[in-house]
Amino acid sequence: MADEIRALVFDVFGTVVDWRASIARQVETLARVRGLTVDGTAIADAWRGLYQPSMSAVRDGTRPFVDLDVLHRESLDALVEQHGLGSLDDADRHALVLAWHQLDAWPDVVEGLTRLKRKFILGPLSNGHVALQVGIAKHAGLPWDVILSTDLYRTYKPRPEAYQGACKLLKLAPSQVMLVAAHNNDLGSAREQGMRTGFVVRNEHGQGQVIDQKAEQDWDVIADDFVDLAKRLGA
């Protein structure tokens, strides 16, 4: 199988980057400057909690495509009062939206990607738009070959067009492309489109994590982290 695969495309939030600790830290830093005391981790969890529902209307076509900065801002505006950030002005809220462009990678990511890059085409296949992914890559030193965000197809995962669009842009058959994700549902959607699947265990939600603690299907590869993934794929 590894010989047929030409490209690895990656889910990013949770799989490549630790959004929770990164957002918590950036929120607390800004709050401190503004003289506010907040629970950054609770805010990160609440913000991320609005992520999936925020995309629904775009996915089902009842809302024209808007990118994740727009959705992140709407979600932030919805939670600030409850979390002690209601006094933040427009510029501060914009700065927090941009915090999602500056997320830290899990410790194994750069080493794993650097090894995988010798053998495969690498790119994020994320609901975070192209500019956001470029920002994360510059911040975290991710050696992507190409950015394949779903804004290129003006939709969001798990819509089939998102997976199909990435394969088409690479001019590869789905069986030549593996999605790597820490989320069983994302992998299930990729498999439905004929793609290969690689599961990596992450603990993105912290101690209270109840989902995605193990592989729920016989994914093509199941790895402990990106270095282990490289090993298993012969890279």
Added chain:
Amino acid sequence: MADEIRALVFDVFGTVVDWRASIARQVETLARVRGLTVDGTAIADAWRGLYQPSMSAVRDGTRPFVDLDVLHRESLDALVEQHGLGSLDDADRHALVLAWHQLDAWPDVVEGLTRLKRKFILGPLSNGHVALQVGIAKHAGLPWDVILSTDLYRTYKPRPEAYQGACKLLKLAPSQVMLVAAHNNDLGSAREQGMRTGFVVRNEHGQGQVIDQKAEQDWDVIADDFVDLAKRLGA
């Protein structure tokens, strides 16, 4: 100016890669295997000569978008008889189309891009589609941050949408993005869209080159090569 610029986007054929020597060599290699004696450089020149006209119908909207592999194949089919390659079968012709995915960079490119990458977002803005640019980047070791080919906008330079599309994907104002090209007309089109412009002198057509031997407007930067460009932009 260099402080305002956030991204450098690059013309590729002629500016980043030496298409002429690369295509000539690959054509001659395949011809030799097939027992044919051909003039690879003449074929490269003839093939490239059909490049601009081949895009006209897509640019003016009379033909639905097709990518450069399709156009390269049509142009190749039009010239094989005259150049002693008429006996090549479909698979061989396809292999030659893919030669455009494996072009060598000019000698200064990797060093220059590596320096520029520390300060700027870097990506090709080429009429060669995403998969083609990924191929060239893997072949030549180009450290792009993002691929911004015009197939993403389903058009070809110099249509305004090609330049505008790249800036929009990066979520940058045109004044924050510099096009780097060895072609005065490409830079003129970018300037019309409000982008910054960087001219690099190349000799892509060999000794007989008559165009683009010097800057024809007061481009924002005029450089000898990519290392010189990095120096002039403080990178």
